[in-house]
Amino acid sequence: MYKILKREDLTPEIHLFEIDAPDVAKKAQAGQFVVIRVDEKGERIPLTIADWNREKGTVTVVFMEVGKTTRKLATVQADESIATFAGPLGLPTHIEKFGTVVCVAGGFAIATIVPIAREMRKAGNKVISIMGFRTKDLVFWEDRLRSVSDELIVTTDDGSYGRKGVVTVPLKELLEGAEKVDLVVAIGPTVMMKFSSLTTQPFGVKTIVSLNPIMVDGTGMCGVCRVSVGDITRFTCVDGPDFDGHKVNWDELMARQRIYLDEEKKSLELWQHSCGRR
Structure with missing residues (x-):
């Protein structure tokens, strides 16, 4: 479990977590990301590293409430914990x-x-x-x-x-x-x-550019995050996330990001119904 040492609400839907993760903090570099799960049954989602403190052993992430998992993550308060915090990746x-x-x-x-x-x-x-x-x-x-x-x-x-x-x-x-x-x-x-x-x-x-396609495992095994860069298939999680913006097939990337919109909407609605949220 990874403890939230600090929570800051930057806007009503954008939140900052400072997380106790010394193993991640000692290797983190600009542009890398982590993959987190809110709980043991939670979805894996990537979050870019916003800052780190090697002496304190902390990593800072900032996220926006968009779908089910980020909204669920936003319910976690300071001094509470999330299940997994894998990284630094990419x-x-x-x-x-x-x-x-x-x-x-x-x-x-x-x-x-x-x-x-x-x-x-x-x-x-x-x-x-x-x-x-x-x-x-x-x-x-x-x-x-x-x-x-x-x-x-x-x-x-x-x-x-x-x-x-x-x-x-x-x-x-x-x-x-x-x-x-x-x-x-x-x-x-x-x-x-x-x-x-x-x-x-x-x-x-x-x-x-730093790409944010659909991602699952974050280690190059599943291939879900593949993108076309200069007519070559790349995996964002291990070959990126940074790529030459002039070579990215943007139309293909945007189409792939829309593949699961209906499922994402349904998942959010079911979660909101289960916990009485809107």
Whole structure:
């Protein structure tokens, strides 16, 4: 069992857990993930590592309530425990001195981009970060991302905070500007990563994305997380989760993510009915 040492509700549906997991903490790196189960009969789901403290032996994850398992996870309180916390899994994000790196994050993926921006800056890069949300009420970790960036741009779809619009607008402006952009790291909803990659492609700027397909075992055995990258089948859990965004077959990935929508909806409804939730 893995104890929740700290719980923080970043927004009504986005939550932070700091978990006692010393074996994971001592090996964790930016861009990697863990696979968790809420209880012994629970579904296995991947969560990206948002932070870690090797001295304390803790790992921080941030998740958003979407389906049954994340909603069930959100019922766990500080000082309670979850059944399994396996990791770190996946390949860490490649960190080196590229020059100017633009980190683009959408929604709760801000938690994923923060350690990457931090490590990129430590490596001597100039880091320009763009964080996008649907509305002001969903904004979190602005100060944390600002602290590891040389420049931060905030956007909201409805214009309630920061610039009005989507993240690809300031991204394109940076690419068109006088300063050369050497690398873009884009993490967030699949559609956002797709259009970030389409935005950078005409400029020939390498773009790294972190994919989140359906995943089960997280060790490359089941093949559920397969994606097509440059016409080659890759397993996200062991070959990724980072890939070249210009080579990903986005339409295939998005279609695969929709395969079990009906089953996911039914599972959530049954769980809500069983525990009297809506």
